[in-house]
Amino acid sequence: MAHVSVPMYWRTIPQRYRMVGQRCRKCDAVNFPPKGVCKYCNASFEFDEVKLSGKGKVHTFVLIGAGGAPPEFAEQEKAGGMYPVAIVELEEGPKVIGQIADVNPKDVKMDMPVSTELRKVYSEEGVIRYGFKFIPEELSR
DSSP: OOOOOHHHHHHTHHHHHHOEEEEETTTOOEESSOOSSOTTTOOOSOEEEEEOOOEEEEEEEEEEOTTOSOGGGHHHHHHHOOEEEEEEEETTSOEEEEEBOSSOGGGOOTTOEEEEEEEEEEEETTEEEEEEEEEEGGGOO
16 A cells, blocks of 8 residues: 555545545446546546445455565554455445455455445554445444
8 A cells, every 4th residue: 555645645534434436427337436537438527426335245355464464554464464355346336445354364255245334444644544444244233
């Protein structure tokens, strides 16, 4: 993960905290995170804000561990060993990357239903960085 400055982080809070995306008025596709140009049709003019459900299924995943973690996740790796990171296809269509929590890494499966929860992701520059993590659907509240 690349360094994200505190001002840049604060500008992205709506999508990190509330799963806010944008629906393109030209092609009706949902973009997440929001962009200046629709990644599906390249339209750059009109979007509607859309609150995503945060529900989806694991499209693909990897288990990170044994020195494979980015520096900001080294503390987590030391505390818990390997952890799963997945590309999740949301119900609304976009595919997003996120860590899967509250599950034995060896129990993660393709097409596993998941939902998002707001969680601590890591700390940097003395600021706790929150964002979404995925949890198995049967554990969602």
